[in-house]
Amino acid sequence: MRQNLKMLVEETERQQNVIQELIETNQQLKDELQLEQSRAAHQEQRANDLEKIMESVKCKIGELEDESLNRVCQQQNKMKDLRKENRTLQTKCQHYKKKQMEQQQTIASLQKDICRLTKEEEERIITQNRVFAYLCKRVPHSVLDRQLLCLIDYYESKIRKIHTQRQYKKDESQSEEEKGYRNLNGSPTYKGLLLSLQNQLKESNSKIDALLSEKLNLQKDLESRPTQHELRLYKQQVKKLEKVLKKNIKLQELISHTKTEDTEKKDESSKESHHQALVDQRYSQVLCSINSIIHNPRAPVIIYKQSKEGTQHFNKDFVQDCGFEHLVPIIEMWADELTSLKDLYKSLKILSADLVPWHNFKKQDENEGVRVENLLFMVDTILEEVENKEKDSNMPNFQTLQAIVSHFQKLFDVPSLNGVYPRMNEVYTRLGEMNNAVRNLQELLELDSSSSLCVLVSTVGKLCRLINEDVSEQVKQVLGPEDLQSIINKLEEHEEFFPAFQAFTNDLLKILGKISLLVNFDSYLALKEEWSLVNWISVFTLNA
Numbered sequence: 001m002r003q004n005l006k007m008l009v010e011e012t013e014r015q016q017n018v019i020q021e022l023i024e025t026n027q028q029l030k031d032e033l034q035l036e037q038s039r040a041a042h043q044e045q046r047a048n049d050l051e052k053i054m055e056s057v058k059c060k061i062g063e064l065e066d067e068s069l070n071r072v073c074q075q076q077n078k079m080k081d082l083r084k085e086n087r088t089l090q091t092k093c094q095h096y097k098k099k100q101m102e103q104q105q106t107i108a109s110l111q112k113d114i115c116r117l118t119k120e121e122e123e124r125i126i127t128q129n130r131v132f133a134y135l136c137k138r139v140p141h142s143v144l145d146r147q148l149l150c151l152i153d154y155y156e157s158k159i160r161k162i163h164t165q166r167q168y169k170k171d172e173s174q175s176e177e178e179k180g181y182r183n184l185n186g187s188p189t190y191k192g193l194l195l196s197l198q199n200q201l202k203e204s205n206s207k208i209d210a211l212l213s214e215k216l217n218l219q220k221d222l223e224s225r226p227t228q229h230e231l232r233l234y235k236q237q238v239k240k241l242e243k244v245l246k247k248n249i250k251l252q253e254l255i256s257h258t259k260t261e262d263t264e265k266k267d268e269s270s271k272e273s274h275h276q277a278l279v280d281q282r283y284s285q286v287l288c289s290i291n292s293i294i295h296n297p298r299a300p301v302i303i304y305k306q307s308k309e310g311t312q313h314f315n316k317d318f319v320q321d322c323g324f325e326h327l328v329p330i331i332e333m334w335a336d337e338l339t340s341l342k343d344l345y346k347s348l349k350i351l352s353a354d355l356v357p358w359h360n361f362k363k364q365d366e367n368e369g370v371r372v373e374n375l376l377f378m379v380d381t382i383l384e385e386v387e388n389k390e391k392d393s394n395m396p397n398f399q400t401l402q403a404i405v406s407h408f409q410k411l412f413d414v415p416s417l418n419g420v421y422p423r424m425n426e427v428y429t430r431l432g433e434m435n436n437a438v439r440n441l442q443e444l445l446e447l448d449s450s451s452s453l454c455v456l457v458s459t460v461g462k463l464c465r466l467i468n469e470d471v472s473e474q475v476k477q478v479l480g481p482e483d484l485q486s487i488i489n490k491l492e493e494h495e496e497f498f499p500a501f502q503a504f505t506n507d508l509l510k511i512l513g514k515i516s517l518l519v520n521f522d523s524y525l526a527l528k529e530e531w532s533l534v535n536w537i538s539v540f541t542l543n544a
Contacts, residue, residue, distance in 0.1 A: 128152050136248065162216065169208055240291070244284060251277045290327055341370040348378045356385045 131152045254277065405420060414423045438456060442449060445459050 124153060124156065127156055131156075136244075158216075158220075162212070165212060169212070240288065244288075247277075247280065247284065251281075287327065290331075338370075341372075341375070345370045345375060348375060348382075352378055352382055355382055 405417070408414065408420065408424075409417075412423050412427060414420055438453065439449070441447075441456055441460070442451060445456070445463075447456065447459065
């Protein structure tokens with residue numbers, strides 16, 4: 001029995017060694033198989049990646065071909081458009097060249113007209129100055145002289161028109177005479193006919209002159225029919241000019257008369273008269289300049305007042321002789337207006353003190369007088385302040401602001417007014433965080449900044465779905481269907497046999513007096529030997 005037991009123990013040890021070697025070889029084979037499987041999976045992954053790369057390359061090649069075709073088509077269309085544009089530009093260029101030629105011709109004609117007009121203007125100015133020098137025997141230097149020059153120019157233009165019309169009529173009459181002479185060259189009663197024709201021509205010329213005068217009068221009435229105001233001005237100017245001419249003539253007569261008389265007797269009287277004439281001439285010049293200022297279009301609207309009886313500054317006889325009676329009431333009216341400016345300044349100052357008391361306006365000196373600029377400045381400042389008050393009145397009322405605050409409290413659950421500001425800060429920070437998160441998600445998902453939150457949520461859901469599907473597929477690829485089935489079978493066997501095996505091991509541990517499997521290494525070896533013995537006994541019993 002001992003020998004048999006020893007042989008059995010040796011055989012069991014040998015069998016255990018063989019089994020251990022088989023287990024090791026099996027483990028090595030499993031490791032090699034796993035390595036080969038991993039290599040195969042890696043190769044498959046590489047093959048799939050290469051296939052994907054090939055597909056992407058094919059797609060890119062197709063896209064590039066399509067793009068090249070589209071570019072070729074676009075270039076052809078562009079070439080056609082450029083050809084059309086070139087044709088249109090050529091036609092436009094020809095049109096513009098024609099226009100340029102026409103403009104050059106018009107410019108040349110205009111230059112000729114300008115030269116002609118400049119010559120006429122020079123001639124007109126020369127004639128004006130000559131006539132003025134002939135009438136007044138001096139150079140024009142005042143506004144009244146300019147008005148006189150305008151009158152001279154007007155009459156000169158009328159004279160030129162009359163000359164041109166007369167020349168035209170003369171040319172027509174000469175052409176008719178030549179025709180009559182040609183028809184009557186060979187007649188016997190040539191002298192009688194000539195006399196009759198001369199009489200007819202005289203009568204016709206007189207009729208033509210009368211008709212021309214009537215025509216000119218009608219043209220004057222139709223074309224240059226002046227207004228009442230202009231007629232008054234022209235009459236006044238003509239009267240003034242006539243009076244000035246009379247004075248000049250009187251002065252010339254006085255000077256000539258004083259020269260003829262004895263110089264010793266009437267020296268003093270001539271000096272006084274000459275001095276008085278010069279003074280009168282100066283007064284007339286001053287009054288003419290005042291009159292020109294009054295009748296200037298820049299002057300204000302004149303409201304004529306009744307002239308007062310007493311005039312302090314002017315002699316009544318002198319004024320009536322010169323025709324400046326209307327100047328006295330106008331100057332008095334202007335003096336009244338200037339005095340009323342002070343009252344206006346005082347009233348504006350009171351108004352500004354009521355409306356804008358913080359503005360300190362400069363005090364006006366009594367010697368300087370009131371200026372219109374200062375009054376305009378005061379009115380502008382008052383208007384600006386009124387406009388600013390109107391703008392400030394557009395601000396919301398207290399009731400609207402209270403309604404806005406109460407609405408905010410209802411929306412964000414704020415019980416008191418003290419919690420409005422911290423709640424507003426919290427809402428602002430949360431809103432900023434949300435905006436930052438949304439912006440980061442848009443940048444990560446490569447979305448536009450103008451995309452809505454619904455689009456963002458849908459893209460995140462799609463991404464999560466794809467990730468879950470990829471995880472399940474990766475688990476299946478790692479484990480495989482056979483491995484999953486084997487794991488399921490092992491779990492079922494474990495659930496079926498583990499309780500009985502656990503009870504059997506507990507009984508053996510109780511028999512052997514062992515409390516735990518992990519006491520020390522010696523106990524582990526002893527337990528292993530006992531366990532091998534138990535296995536051998538169980539195998540032996542089963543074989544028996």
